Amino acid sequence: MTLKSLILILMGGVLVNNYVLQRFLGICPFLGVSKKFSQATGMGIAVTFVMLCATAVTWPIQTYILEKFNLGYLQTIVFILVIAALVQFVELVLKRFIPALHRSLGVYLPLITTNCAVLGVTINNITDGYNFLESMVSSLGVGLGFLLAMVLFAGVRSKIDNSAPPKCLQGLPVTLIAASIVSLSFYGFASVVENLLK
Amino acid sequence: MKNNKLLILLRGIIMENPVLVLVLGTCPTLAQTTSVIGALGMGVAATLVLIGSNAVISALRKLIPDTVRIPCYIVIIATFVTVVQLLMQAYLPALYEMMGVYLALIVVNCIILGRAEMFARKNTVLDSTLDGLGMGLGFLVALLAMATVREVLGAGTFASLPVPFFKTYHVPILVQAPGGFLVFGILIAVMNKIKEKEGGVKRKSFSCEGCPSAAHCKKASCGEMSEFHTPAKEVNEHDA
Numbered sequence: 001m002t003l004k005s006l007i008l009i010l011m012g013g014v015l016v017n018n019y020v021l022q023r024f025l026g027i028c029p030f031l032g033v034s035k036k037f038s039q040a041t042g043m044g045i046a047v048t049f050v051m052l053c054a055t056a057v058t059w060p061i062q063t064y065i066l067e068k069f070n071l072g073y074l075q076t077i078v079f080i081l082v083i084a085a086l087v088q089f090v091e092l093v094l095k096r097f098i099p100a101l102h103r104s105l106g107v108y109l110p111l112i113t114t115n116c117a118v119l120g121v122t123i124n125n126i127t128d129g130y131n132f133l134e135s136m137v138s139s140l141g142v143g144l145g146f147l148l149a150m151v152l153f154a155g156v157r158s159k160i161d162n163s164a165p166p167k168c169l170q171g172l173p174v175t176l177i178a179a180s181i182v183s184l185s186f187y188g189f190a191s192v193v194e195n196l197l198k
Numbered sequence: 199m200k201n202n203k204l205l206i207l208l209r210g211i212i213m214e215n216p217v218l219v220l221v222l223g224t225c226p227t228l229a230q231t232t233s234v235i236g237a238l239g240m241g242v243a244a245t246l247v248l249i250g251s252n253a254v255i256s257a258l259r260k261l262i263p264d265t266v267r268i269p270c271y272i273v274i275i276a277t278f279v280t281v282v283q284l285l286m287q288a289y290l291p292a293l294y295e296m297m298g299v300y301l302a303l304i305v306v307n308c309i310i311l312g313r314a315e316m317f318a319r320k321n322t323v324l325d326s327t328l329d330g331l332g333m334g335l336g337f338l339v340a341l342l343a344m345a346t347v348r349e350v351l352g353a354g355t356f357a358s359l360p361v362p363f364f365k366t367y368h369v370p371i372l373v374q375a376p377g378g379f380l381v382f383g384i385l386i387a388v389m390n391k392i393k394e395k396e397g398g399v400k401r402k403s404f405s406c407e408g409c410p411s412a413a414h415c416k417k418a419s420c421g422e423m424s425e426f427h428t429p430a431k432e433v434n435e436h437d438a
Contacts, residue, residue, distance in 0.1 A: 022375045024229040028308065031224070073284060076302045077276040084269060116225050116306045123299050168390040169383075172221060176383030184376040 006137050009130075011196070013141020015189035019117045020149040021182060026117030030150060031175060033108070040154035041147070046108040048143025051121050053090055054083050055139040058122040059132055079122055084113045117146060153182055206325055210332025216309045217340035218389050223309040227341060228378040229300055234357040237345035238338070239293045243282050243301060245334025248310050250278040252330035255318040262319075271314045272305065279304045309337060347381050348372050 019025040026047070033043045058079050066072055091109045094102035112118060121142045125135040156178050165174045216222045223244075230240035254274050255262075262270045283301055286294045294301065304310065313333055318326040350356055352372030354365035371377050 024225050024375070024378060025303070027224040027228065073280060076280050076283065076305055077273065080272055080276050080305050081269070084272060114306045114308070114311065116303045119306055120299055120303055123302055127299065168387045168394060173383040173387035173390065176379045176386070180376045180379035180383065183379055184371075187376075 006134065008193075009134055009138050010141040010144075011193045013138055013143075014145040014148060015186065016193050017142075018145040018149055018186055019120065019142050020146055021179070021186050023120070025120040026115050026146060029111060029115060030146075030153065030179075031172075033111075034150050034153045034157055037151065037154045037158075040150035042104060043108045043111075044143075044147030044150040046105040047112060047115065047117065047146050048140065049105070050083075050087060050090065050109070050112045050115075051118055051139040051143040051146075052136065053086055054118055054122050055125060055135050057086055058082055059125065059135045062126050063132075075123065075126070080119055083118055083122070087113045117142070149182070153179065156182055203325070203328055206328045207332040210329060210334070210336040211339060212336070214333075215336040215340055216312075216333050217337055218386065220309075220312075221386070222312055223307045223337060224382075225303065226300055226307060227344065228382060230297065231341055231345040231348050231378065231381075232352070232373045233349050234342065234345045235293070236296055237341040239286075239290070239297055240300065241334070241338030241341045243286065243297070244304055244307060244309070244337055245331065246282050247275065247278040247304050248313060248334040248337075249327055249330040250281075251275045251310055252313055252318040252326040253323055254278075255314045256321060256323045256326035259319045267319065268311075268315075271311060275310050275314070276305045309333060344381055344385060347385070348377060352377055 013019075017023060020027065020030045029043050029047070034040045061078060061082065062075065066074060066078065071078075087109055091102070091106065094106065094109075121139050125138055128138070130138055157175070160174055160178055163174075169177075210216065214220060217224075217227050226240050226244070230236045251271070251274050255271060258270075258274075279302065282304070283294075286297075286301065313329060317329045321329070346356065350361050350364050351369055352374075353370070354361055354368035369377075372381060
């Protein structure tokens with residue numbers, strides 16, 4: 001495991017395998033909370049934060065408890081419960097110790113429990129056979145990728161709002177078509193990352 | 199009475215189609231529709247989980263305390279997902295590989311949690327089972343419709359069998375990520391157009407009402423959702 005492989009995992013999560021735009025995980029907040037730049041940033045930071053916490057907790061559980069006692073089949077149940085509990089816990093801790101951060105991220109936290117990107121990244125880290133450090137880096141990458149997608153799309157959304165598409169395209173359809181074009185643009189990044197580290 | 203039961207079943211398939219009308223469960227709709235077989239697997243798996251979780255949640259509706267109902271629902275749903283995962287791993291290993299992480303992610307599919315919250319906790323076991331079956335079939339139908347468009351136009355095959363003409367002239371981008379957003383957007387636009395002609399214009403927006411965190415969602419977007427739900431009448435409709 002070299003620094004290069006870690007950077008590759010990080011950039012892969014941010015640009016190549018962007019969870020929202022390439023793997024369709026976390027579409028709900030992507031479409032629901034990307035209307036304003038400030039909301040998109042807040043949601044993105046909150047998701048990144050929870051992803052890091054969730055990975056820090058679920059990776060040891062998987063390795064030292066589930067695999068050790070041959071309980072691998074309980075993965076889905078254990079992970080979702082751990083994430084749900086963790087989100088509650090993080091909210092309480094933030095409220096008590098860092099009220100400023102809680103004020104800015106607090107509203108987004110309850111939404112994250114049922115965010116499939118968080119469960120998805122913790123399960124994928126296990127499936128990909130990453131060690132603890134790689135898992136954390138991968139989660140950071142995926143979280144930053146989510147943030148990037150949210151922020152970029154918030155910019156696109158503000159332009160769409162000023163346009164007048166045909167009636168049947170208004171609302172969700174035009175948003176989805178815009179997402180399609182943003183997703184297409186991420187194909188350009190794939191080769192950048194490939195060539196960057198050669 | 200019998201008509202009533204039929205209505206519950208049909209509502210999920212047509213009038214309240216979870217994907218095309220309620221716009222729930224967008225993630226699997228976009229991710230698992232690159233091939234008809236994948237869509238079939240996803241649809242059947244989700245239907246089985248939906249029937250099971252709806253039946254159990256409805257049976258336990260008087261026992262589950264209101265304040266901790268969401269965690270309870272998640273445990274019940276996760277149990278059924280695990281059952282389906284193990285069954286599929288044992289009997290359909292190829293499909294299991296193909297679906298990958300999305301199979302486990304049925305746990306956080308808003309259709310399932312949404313039906314528990316909106317239907318199963320207020321209705322009898324039989325009604326809830328029928329609702330689960332109807333919603334599951336509705337999800338399956340929508341997935342198949344989208345997968346058919348994407349696979350035939352994007353790969354020139356249908357359920358891995360080559361389709362003449364399209365085999366030679368296909369648009370590969372449609373089976374890739376951007377195509378998913380595009381086809382889904384156009385499909386919803388077509389549904390809008392049909393409804394527009396019928397008179398009852400009900401514009402589709404990204405709906406959160408089935409999602410248990412909907413209240414937070416509205417809070418998070420500071421009333422932006424209601425703007426998203428324009429016209430204002432629609433919001434009341436959803437709330438009711």
